[in-house]
């Protein structure tokens with residue numbers, strides 16, 4: 049992905065059919081080539097007449113959006129957030145059969161939540177609790193403890209002190225082709241393809 053305007057949709061780090069049967073090729077194509085592409089196109093459109101913001105990264109755009117002219121503020125926040133959240137979500141998928149965390153992340157999950165299974169149940173509840181469109185997150189909070197968060201629409205956690213470890217996109221577009229309106233089935237399938245290695249990497253970076 050370009051660091052700045054004009055942003056380009058970064059290719060997925062795997063093939064669109066890699067997450068089958070848990071997430072179908074059709075869903076991945078729609079999600080990446082359709083939805084994420086639209087966020088990126090709309091972001092470029094919003095910035096086209098504002099050269100003063102064209103060298104800012106996605107993260108900087110989200111951080112500075114409050115200082116931008118009202119005509120583009122919402123579009124920048126929504127679309128830079130959409131790009132940022134999707135790239136993070138896609139980076140945390142991997143279909144390698146690994147069904148649980150490992151390493152220091154696993155140790156911390158077991159220590160804080162009692163067991164991996166208990167963590168999974170709690171995270172599922174949090175993801176189900178998102179009303180409408182948004183994301184559920186596992187973060188390292190400002191006290192260096194694991195915590196759950198939810199965000200609405202394409203809000204990010206960049207303006208908070210939380211450091212994201214893992215996220216699940218629970219917009220219906222992430223699952224309606226396969227699961228219709230049954231978010232719980234999607235969450236269960238998603239747990240079979242979490243990239244725990246990347247989550248562990250995020251955890252170690254957040255802890256450093």
Ligand code: MN
Pocket residue numbers: 079083134217219221222
């Ligand atoms: Mn999405």
